Amino acid sequence: MDKEVQKCVDELMTSAGVVGVLCADKRGMCLTSQGVANPDYSGSLTSLTQLAATIEPGKGDPVILFENHGSQCLIHQNAGMTLAVYKTNG
Amino acid sequence: MGCCCSTDKDSNQNGETNERTHLLGNPVSNNTPIQRTPYDGLRYPGSVPKPTDEQSALNKILQQTATNVIDVAALDSHNLEQHEYVERARQYIQKAQAAQPVLQSKYSKLILSKNSVLKDVPAIDNLLIDSPICVMDYHMMIKNSAKISKALNDIHIEHKEDLVVPFAIP
Numbered sequence: 001m002d003k004e005v006q007k008c009v010d011e012l013m014t015s016a017g018v019v020g021v022l023c024a025d026k027r028g029m030c031l032t033s034q035g036v037a038n039p040d041y042s043g044s045l046t047s048l049t050q051l052a053a054t055i056e057p058g059k060g061d062p063v064i065l066f067e068n069h070g071s072q073c074l075i076h077q078n079a080g081m082t083l084a085v086y087k088t089n090g
Numbered sequence: 091m092g093c094c095c096s097t098d099k100d101s102n103q104n105g106e107t108n109e110r111t112h113l114l115g116n117p118v119s120n121n122t123p124i125q126r127t128p129y130d131g132l133r134y135p136g137s138v139p140k141p142t143d144e145q146s147a148l149n150k151i152l153q154q155t156a157t158n159v160i161d162v163a164a165l166d167s168h169n170l171e172q173h174e175y176v177e178r179a180r181q182y183i184q185k186a187q188a189a190q191p192v193l194q195s196k197y198s199k200l201i202l203s204k205n206s207v208l209k210d211v212p213a214i215d216n217l218l219i220d221s222p223i224c225v226m227d228y229h230m231m232i233k234n235s236a237k238i239s240k241a242l243n244d245i246h247i248e249h250k251e252d253l254v255v256p257f258a259i260p
Contacts, residue, residue, distance in 0.1 A: 001248075004241035010232055023238060031242070051168065063231050065223045074227055078235035081242055 002032075009034060017087040019071075026080030036086050045084050049077035 006022070011022050013034055020035030028043035052062050064075040071088045170178070211217060 001245045004244055005238055008234065008238045008241055015230070023242075025242075051135075063223060063228055067228075072227075074223075074231050076231040076235045078232075079138040079243075081235065081239040083231065083235040083238055085234070087227070 005032065005033075011086065017089070019087055019088055020045060020084075020086030022084040022086075024080075024082040024084075026082075028047075028082075042082070045075055046077075046082045049075055049082050053077070 004083070009020040009021050009023065009032055015042045018035070020033075020036035022033040022039065022042060022057065023031040024042035024044065024046050025031055031085040032043035032044070033039040045081035046070055048064060049061065052064050055062070066075075068072040069089075071086065073084060073086050075084045077083070
């Protein structure tokens, strides 16, 4: 049933620089996590996207970026599904 | 500047107190306290006659306004020399560093023991000048989240065989 979802996630993992992917549903339940992504954080990531959407209401879902020296974490929500991608620089 | 409210001064003829009665009497009139200048006694006869209290009150107001007015159009453009800029930056950093231990002790509760997130970053202006997100990453996120969200919606049950089957009980 979830072959399509798994395929998309696998494709994402092969992208340049991506070291982790996490998907969570609108209630924060972790649907899939791969690589360095920790499934325990699915709830926090979902809450973050919901809070970020309240900053500019009506402007669509924002993409959240956490950045440090060597890596980044991008988070985006689409139709209730939260996607988090962990990337390393270079 | 306009007038935002006005009343008829003489409407209260009876002398009874209401919210409009002056507590201190008429402000600009003969009742103002006469300010004795130190040179009052030195006035020679035949000199300029003392201005009326109204005039002096007006002048005082004008003077106060003139000192308080900030003329934005006439401000000079602030061009800092390079050495001045460096000197000021050094002073500010010194002051900030002097305040650092005080702030740290105050907010030490917020700093987690090992992986502290709230840490002072020294060269903050370079960090803030950087563009917020790479355009490619942004498009990548949008595209992939749409794809995965659509794939999730396509999850459906495939009916293979009946769940409830009748047993052939004779």
